[in-house]
Each structure stands twice: as structure tokens, then as C-alpha cells.
Amino acid sequence: MSITRVVTSGTFSLDGGTWDVDNNIWIVGDDNDVIVFDAAHTADPIIEAVAGRNVVAVICTHGHNDHITVAPELSTALDAPILLHPADDMLWRMTHPDKDFHTVDDGVRLQAGGVELHAIHTPGHSPGSVCWYAPDLGAVFSGDTLFQGGPGATGRSFSDFPTILDSIKDKLGALPADTVVYTGHGDTTRIGDEIVNYDEWVARGH
Template sequence: MAARIDHLVTSGTFALDGGEWDVDNNVWIVGDDTEAIVIDAAHDAAAIEAALNGRTLRAIVCTHAHNDHIDAAPALADATGAPILLHPDDLPLWKQTHPDRLPDGELADGQELEIAGTTLKVLHTPGHAPGAVCLYAPGQATVFTGDTLFQGGPGATGRSFSHFPTIVASIRDRLLALPPETTVRTGHGDSTTIGVEAPHLDEWIARGH
């Protein structure tokens, strides 16, 4: 059976630099009827486990370590036995949320994760966070962008550990190089495509989004 992509929205709080915001997060599950990978275990480990519906969870992949993307990861790992994977450049952010529990493994640029006959290629895309990654699934014509690229522009860079010129370079060099028909599945909000977003790069730069 070919891999499919399941989508769950969970709600909670994003906290950084002394501020708190209510947020809805996209949780993506890639797999078949027997095994799966979760991308961003946000807010509600029980809801994510229920969505797995008995499938073996092979990994919990973190696109970055802002608390709203990782707050449920340890509980989901404890419930399923799956390892938590994070790019090491985001360890300082991770430790703000989980000081007593480290990730189980590292993500590296170019690394390939296999699940249910589908390959997810890790693209290191710093800017929103130092260790931010996107996961490109060419067989699914899909890229999971976390908070690096949204419908309408780059992720926010106004808080600590983030940098606008860096995120623009990541999007230009790593994401806009993907085929234009590639579906962009984001960390928050609606999906888009590379082809829809690519023409607007200069606008984003001009407004210093």
C-alpha cells in the first residue's frame, strides 16, 4: 500500500521571549496502514496517538524546536516508543521547553528517512530557527515546511534565534528550486504550492517580512 498523508490540527500556546500566543498547529502523519512518521508533535499527544490508529510510529520528526511544535513530543515518544529527531542547531531552543529530556537522534541536511515506501529528504532551512528543516517527499510531490514557508510568505523572524536574510536564502536556494507543482504543507494554516509562492520572493524581500 502506498504511503498517504494524514492531517491533524491541534491547538495550544506558543511561548518565546516572554510572550505567549494561542496557536493552531498542523500535525502531518506520513505512512500506510501499518507504519508512519509524525512531523511536529504539537500540543496533544493523545490526539496524535489516536490519529495513528494503532500504526507503528517509526519517528517523531521536528521541523524546529519552538515549543508549539515539540511540546507533545516526549509524551508521544513515551506512548509509542518512537525516537524524536531534531537538527542539533535547535538544541538551545529545545532545552527551553524540555530541559530534562533530549531528542533521541539528529537530523542532517541531505539525510533520507524512509517510511512505507516513501522517501523524505531533510533540507536544512535555517532562518525561522537555526535548526529548522523541511522534509521533501518527491514521490508525493510534497514538501513539509514547518514554519519556514507559508501561504503568502516566509515564517516570522522577529524573535530570538531567527534571522530574516537567512530565511530568505533558505527559501530561495532550497525550496523555490523544487518543482513548481510541489505542494507546500505548512506548520500553520493552509497549504500552497512552490509555483504559487515563487513569484513573490522579491516582494517579501522588499517588505522585510
């Protein structure tokens, strides 16, 4: 069982602004079957890292364009379904108006390479943000819900700061403190290292 990180670079655009970003793509599985988390910017490095293995799904942790850029291309190249929470349909349509995805909701479970992953709906950064918890790996793939240093950004359309705080406290905060957080951008962290700062986040406000 392995967790592989691929980093691709491009832009995030919303509300009329555009920012340069580096994105983490996580490939989780064994020598036969994997799941791809997020489809950022460029397909070729992701396909190369999959290395011919069966892809159970291309999971988009949320619908912002930098996480779904090449999802349809990957779906075709890897013969894999795209999974996204339906609450982010409006964000998906901004990038891929004529493409469809398979919906996923809280509590859904997937298996790849003998590891089970649990979907945890964590709205706030976007309405349809979903984190994926792998108990056997002591890992959670958080997208942009939780980073090293605190919650994901909530300054754009369809985001809400109190909602992301509730998602982190009630859902991610219920995971074991030593759970490794594999983030959508930047370095990994641990649940316990972040949740201790919760009161500070609340005081800081939006």
C-alpha cells in the same frame, strides 16, 4: 500512501510573550508505517490518528515550544525516536531541559510506507529548521519556514529574515513548482505559488 492532518491548539511562548496558536501535525505513511511531523500541544489526538501503526520517527521541524510540546510523551507512547536538528538544541531545552532527542542534519533520508523523505536544512525561522521533501508524493513538509503567503516569522530570538529568504530561494525554490507545501500552521500551498513573490518579500524587508 496517505497524508493525514491533525490540528491541535495551544500556545507559543518565546521572549517573554505568549500567543494562542493552532498547529498542523502531519502523519505520513501507509497502513503499516508512518512518520509524525511535529508534536504540538496534545498527544491524544495524534496517537488516535496513528491508529496503532508503527511510527518510524517523531520529527520536529524545529524547536519552538508549540512544535515539540508533547514530543517526549509521543516518543514513549509510540516507541519512536524524536528527530530534531542540533542547531535548535537551545530552544528544545527551554521546554524539555532533561529530555534528549536524536539529531538530524541536511541530506538525511528516511523511509515510511515505501516513501522516501529528504531532510533539507532551512535556517531562518530558527537555526535548526528542517523541511522534509517527499519526491514521490510531490510534497514538502515545511514547518514554519514557508506558509501560504510567504516566509515564516523572524521577529523572535534566534530568527533571521535574510537567512530564511536564502533558505527559501536556494533550497525550497529548487523544488518543482507544483510541489505541495504542507505547513506548520494554516492551509497548504505550492512552491510555485509562493516563490513568484520572492522579490516582493525582499522589498518588504523584515
